[in-house]
Amino acid sequence: MLRPSAFEYHKPETLDQALALLAEFGDEGRPLAGGQSLVPMMNLRLARPQHLVDINDLGLEAIERDGPILRIGALVRHERYLTDPLIGALMPVFQEGVHYIGHPTIRRHGSIGGSLAHADPTAELPLLAVLYDAQIVVRSVNGERRVAAAAFFHGAYMTAIDPGEMIVAVEFPIPQTAAAGAFIEVGERRGDFALAAVAVQLAIDGGRIGTASVACSGAAQHAIRLPELERALIGKPLGEPAPENEIARIAGALKPPGDHAASADYRRALLKTLLTRATATACARAREIS
């Protein structure tokens, strides 16, 4: 039977109490959110925290628009994005990506703070945070800081969070002009973590692509942007097809990791296909709404 090593469970009622406990325990304490990643890791003894600080009752479940920012509380569960009207209206690519996360039970319990802190290399929410240039709001007893998504992920399961800190919210800049995009991924089975995924967001400026954001997972140990492809898309008239030769060249230069699930060559070929399809879909959607 799989059993975690011994730990003490703490259930603070306020954020200040939670931060004080995390400061006291340092390396030996961990926040517990939905438990969908932490509990299996503890059962397998891949994680052995001596103190679990349950952060479920701290009131971190709001999705709020604040001018040009959409602020999502750290404990918002994945399933909520699928029906939230603000997300649907402002960030449809985000909603499209969330559909790929696990299964209904996992989406019901898993939280955005937990997903970003866990930092699985091909998880959808880290990829979306990188796509949208989100800021991750991290707090400790010493105060609050914001970390850009591009600087937050340091490697597989490694982030910029220090002991004693926790994520309290994630801030997404709201697209300020008409925009269209696409999210496509492939996994071994429906609901599995992706082998690779691609997300594209295009902002429309007149009859052209004004700004472009292209992010992928499966190409490195964490989600990355592809600035060369973004530059190739910016300024293109909306009627033009996606630049397939450019995509093939950029995908060919990627150096994805190989592992038990897929070789590096397979992932590179998969990324080329996903980049071609996601870019073509985003361009077609941009044309439709212009």
Ligand SMILES: Cc1cc2nc3c(=O)[nH]c(=O)nc-3n(C[C@H](O)[C@H](O)[C@H](O)COP(=O)(O)OP(=O)(O)OC[C@H]3O[C@@H](n4cnc5c(N)ncnc54)[C@H](O)[C@@H]3O)c2cc1C
């Ligand atoms: C069978 C299965 C399939 C899955 N498939 C997918 C999938 O396809 N895509 C996907 O993205 N995910 C998938 N998941 C993971 C799921 O999305 C998790 O819910 C998520 O990764 C972690 O969120 P959580 O709230 O459950 O965090 P927890 O499991 O509670 O915590 C995970 C880690 O984050 C830390 N943590 C939690 N909250 C915070 C916070 N606010 N600040 C700082 N640290 C924090 C914890 O200490 C722990 O180290 C799957 C999980 C399972 C079990």
